[in-house]
Amino acid sequence: MSSSKITIKDVAKRAGVSIATVSRFINNAALKESNRKKVEKAVKELNYHPLLYARRLAGGKLDTFGLIIPGYEGIFYSFYALEIIRGVATTLGEKGVDLHLNIFWNKDNFKTSLVDGVIMADVIGNQDQLKRLVKEEIPLVVINKKIDDKNVNFVTIDNFRGGYEATEFLIHHGHKRIAHLSGDLRVECAKDRLEGYKSALEKNGIKKKANYIKTTNFSRKEARGRLEELFSGQDSPTAIFCCSDEVASEVLNFAEEKSIEVPKKLNVIGFDDNPHCLYGNLMLTTVRQPLMTMVQEAIKILDSNIETKKPPQRVVLNTELIIRDTVSFL
Amino acid sequence: MSSSKITIKDVAKRAGVSIATVSRFINNAALKESNRKKVEKAVKELNYHPLLYARRLAGGKLDTFGLIIPGYEGIFYSFYALEIIRGVATTLGEKGVDLHLNIFWNKDNFKTSLVDGVIMADVIGNQDQLKRLVKEEIPLVVINKKIDDKNVNFVTIDNFRGGYEATEFLIHHGHKRIAHLSGDLRVECAKDRLEGYKSALEKNGIKKKANYIKTTNFSRKEARGRLEELFSGQDSPTAIFCCSDEVASEVLNFAEEKSIEVPKKLNVIGFDDNPHCLYGNLMLTTVRQPLMTMVQEAIKILDSNIETKKPPQRVVLNTELIIRDTVSFL
DNA sequence: GTGAAAGCGCTAACAG
DNA sequence: CTGTTAGCGCTTTCAC
Numbered sequence: 001m002s003s004s005k006i007t008i009k010d011v012a013k014r015a016g017v018s019i020a021t022v023s024r025f026i027n028n029a030a031l032k033e034s035n036r037k038k039v040e041k042a043v044k045e046l047n048y049h050p051l052l053y054a055r056r057l058a059g060g061k062l063d064t065f066g067l068i069i070p071g072y073e074g075i076f077y078s079f080y081a082l083e084i085i086r087g088v089a090t091t092l093g094e095k096g097v098d099l100h101l102n103i104f105w106n107k108d109n110f111k112t113s114l115v116d117g118v119i120m121a122d123v124i125g126n127q128d129q130l131k132r133l134v135k136e137e138i139p140l141v142v143i144n145k146k147i148d149d150k151n152v153n154f155v156t157i158d159n160f161r162g163g164y165e166a167t168e169f170l171i172h173h174g175h176k177r178i179a180h181l182s183g184d185l186r187v188e189c190a191k192d193r194l195e196g197y198k199s200a201l202e203k204n205g206i207k208k209k210a211n212y213i214k215t216t217n218f219s220r221k222e223a224r225g226r227l228e229e230l231f232s233g234q235d236s237p238t239a240i241f242c243c244s245d246e247v248a249s250e251v252l253n254f255a256e257e258k259s260i261e262v263p264k265k266l267n268v269i270g271f272d273d274n275p276h277c278l279y280g281n282l283m284l285t286t287v288r289q290p291l292m293t294m295v296q297e298a299i300k301i302l303d304s305n306i307e308t309k310k311p312p313q314r315v316v317l318n319t320e321l322i323i324r325d326t327v328s329f330l
Numbered sequence: 331m332s333s334s335k336i337t338i339k340d341v342a343k344r345a346g347v348s349i350a351t352v353s354r355f356i357n358n359a360a361l362k363e364s365n366r367k368k369v370e371k372a373v374k375e376l377n378y379h380p381l382l383y384a385r386r387l388a389g390g391k392l393d394t395f396g397l398i399i400p401g402y403e404g405i406f407y408s409f410y411a412l413e414i415i416r417g418v419a420t421t422l423g424e425k426g427v428d429l430h431l432n433i434f435w436n437k438d439n440f441k442t443s444l445v446d447g448v449i450m451a452d453v454i455g456n457q458d459q460l461k462r463l464v465k466e467e468i469p470l471v472v473i474n475k476k477i478d479d480k481n482v483n484f485v486t487i488d489n490f491r492g493g494y495e496a497t498e499f500l501i502h503h504g505h506k507r508i509a510h511l512s513g514d515l516r517v518e519c520a521k522d523r524l525e526g527y528k529s530a531l532e533k534n535g536i537k538k539k540a541n542y543i544k545t546t547n548f549s550r551k552e553a554r555g556r557l558e559e560l561f562s563g564q565d566s567p568t569a570i571f572c573c574s575d576e577v578a579s580e581v582l583n584f585a586e587e588k589s590i591e592v593p594k595k596l597n598v599i600g601f602d603d604n605p606h607c608l609y610g611n612l613m614l615t616t617v618r619q620p621l622m623t624m625v626q627e628a629i630k631i632l633d634s635n636i637e638t639k640k641p642p643q644r645v646v647l648n649t650e651l652i653i654r655d656t657v658s659f660l
Numbered sequence: 661g662t663g664a665a666a667g668c669g670c671t672a673a674c675a676g
Numbered sequence: 677c678t679g680t681t682a683g684c685g686c687t688t689t690c691a692c
Contacts, residue, residue, distance in 0.1 A: 007668095007669055007670085008669060008670065009669080017678080017679085018678065018679045018680075019669090019670080019671095019679090019680095020671085020672085020678070020679060020680080020681095021677090021678060021679080022670095023670065023671060023672090024671095024677090024678085026670090026671095027671080029677095030677070031677075031678090032677060032678085035677085035678085047462075047465075049442070049443070050443075050669080050670070051387070051443045051668090051669060051670075052383070052441055052443045052444055052670095053382070053383035053384075053386040053387050053392070053443055053444070053668095053669085053670095054383075054387050054668070054669035054670045054671095054684095055669075055670050055671075056383040056670085056684090057381075057383050057384050057387050057668090057669080057670070057671090057683095057684045057685065057686085058669075058670040058671040058672080058683080058684055059670085059671055059672070059684070060670070060671060062383070062441075062444065063441070064430070064441065064444060071423075076412050076413075076415070076416040077605075077606070082406050082412070083406075085406070086406040089431065089433050090433070093401075093433060093435055093439075096437070096439045098430060098431075098432060098439070098440070098441050098444065099430070099431045099432070100394070100428060100429070100430055100431075100444075101419065101428075101429045101430075101431045102428060102429070103419050103420070103423060105423060107426070109423075109426045109428070110428070111382055111392075111393070111394065111428050112379070113379070113380075113381045113382045113383055114382055114383065114392065114394060114428065114430075114444060276407070337684095337685055337686085338685060338686065339685080347662080347663085348662065348663045348664075349663090349664095349685090349686080349687095350662070350663060350664080350665095350687080350688080351661085351662065351663080352686095353686065353687055353688085354661090354662085354687095356686090356687095357687080359661095360661070361661075361662090362661060362662085365661080365662085380685080380686070381684090381685060381686075382686095383684095383685085383686095384668095384684070384685035384686045384687095385685075385686050385687075386668090386686085387667095387668045387669065387670085387684090387685080387686070387687090388667080388668055388685075388686040388687040388688075389668070389686085389687055389688075390686070390687065
């Protein structure tokens with residue numbers, strides 16, 4: 001007997017109760033103990049699992065959340081993106097909620113009707129999709145991007161402050177020639193980190209130099225190119241604040257090749273606290289961003305919004321400077 | 331107006347046809363051109379999207395596939411697992427099919443009723459889940475594991491042959507002291523690669539040495555431990571066939587630290603063709619496994635099984651030895 | 661080619 | 677606390 005054909009009716013018949021009672025059992029509603037036992041027994045014996053689409057049509061939940069991440073070359077090699085997916089997958093897994101994963105390339109074919117709520121990471125290139133989700137009034141929370149629309153929940157990380165503190169840390173160590181290898185500036189967090197960097201220089205009376213600011217796409221390869229530029233002239237920097245640990249690792253590689261001693265001659269701060277970048281002899285000083293916390297916050301918000309519509313939440317999490325080997329006094 | 335409330339009725343009314351006609355339009359059934367246009371217009375104007383759960387209840391498709399991967403520590407750092415996820419996500423994305431991702435930790439809470447079919451990777455620790463899916467008669471294909479049940483579709487890679495060819499390649503280069511750093515032997519592919527290794531030695535009249543065979547959990551860390559053992563005695567190997575490129579990279583690291591020249595004094599072959607392991611000056615000789623092809627095959631099989639039940643498919647893909655820098659004649 | 665109508669399996673009133 | 681019943685939005689006969 002194929003268990004896929006078992007319906008609530010079969011269970012009701014076997015347990016000798018009405019389908020309503022079975023439904024109540026499934027949904028943990030109040031039930032007389034004797035009935036509860038009978039139903040439980042029938043459910044087990046028949047190996048019954050409610051058909052979620054039927055349940056949903058009748059107003060119930062699907063117990064699955066959507067996660068939308070904008071696609072880009074190398075996303076599956078990106079610590080950040082994978083941490084998000086990992087965080088969501090494991091957090092939901094513990095709750096018995098399934099994950100409907102959508103990588104947005106260019107077509108918006110996300111199936112709203114198959115999820116109870118959605119987490120949207122970043123929103124870059126898919127603003128229209130965001131609009132659509134808002135319009136459809138599905139429980140939604142955006143992560144790692146501040147949203148203007150006052151009705152949209154989001155939880156982000158204070159990238160500005162992260163950049164500010166990292167830069168100031170370098171300044172406090174006596175550095176004045178501080179470069180920044182930024183990420184793609186169309187990405188909000190990259191922009192914010194850059195702004196934090198600039199602001200720290202300003203506040204500390206250090207004049208910004210345009211050619212100390214180099215943009216990458218977060219990749220090692222581009223970092224390498226920008227580094228060549230950075231060290232081609234005469235007044236090369238004594239410290240570099242990087243948009244990611246990967247980029248910072250590349251700085252370390254570069255320094256080793258060019259025999260520039262770290263941290264004696266060059267200081268480096270990364271961003272992410274990426275365990276992959278901890279090999280080698282030098283432990284990277286870096287800015288840790290609470291990705292896991294961000295994801296968990298987001299899920300909490302989603303949960304509460306699925307029960308009943310809540311006032312929009314807008315939360316900003318703090319970064320933490322992790323001090324290791326790559327910064328020292330001049 | 332919230333577009334989430336738009337139903338087939340609204341479209342029918344607006345287009346001046348019956349809901350049956352709208353349904354036919356959605357499902358690309360035959361329609362008079364004039365009606366087709368009217369419906370198309372109404373659908374656009376109302377921004378109508380069928381509710382998939384309702385459609386499903388009535389016998390339609392969800393256009394989403396499930397992917398189940400067994401969870402393990404470090405899965406999100408595993409090239410293999412990520413390639414599978416990436417392959418499935420992108421291949422499905424191109425078809426407009428969504429991905430319902432399930433990482434199996436220990437509870438089977440995969441929601442069969444939310445997918446049209448499922449791809450199961452590996453099956454380790456979740457045999458019961460496999461049984462359940464078979465019993466539920468949902469279109470199913472297992473990847474990277476041979477299944478005894480004659481009714482289950484699978485597509486795997488010939489890991490035995492991969493191991494055999496790699497080992498034989500070393501033998502043909504004059505090696506006799508060939509070690510193998512295997513993966514976790516509870517994983518089928520690790521076992522098959524080991525068997526391939528053994529078989530190649532045997533066929534070439536080289537006696538196996540128990541202490542040349544070391545088991546890891548595919549990780550760098552364990553590889554390091556086993557390497558210490560391997561090189562602690564007097565007759566250390568002149569060549570190592572590794573279960574993965576990560577492990578092989580660690581061999582390279584180890585060799586460099588111990589000043590064992592590769593490939594002069596030590597030859598190394600990896601498995602995976604993992605681009606992450608291509609940094610550094612030495613390009614790894616390795617066995618490429620067609621993960622993407624495997625995934626695509628699986629999806630093709632699933633597709634055909636969703637239309638109508640097909641006879642079970644059992645396909646085995648070949649590996650390819652990629653010859654680079656880490657093997658040379660003795 | 662098209663419309664009317666009968667469910668698909670479940671939840672949520674509503675009565676008891 | 678429990679059973680009866682009316683849909684949820686869609687697909688699919690079955691007539692026309």
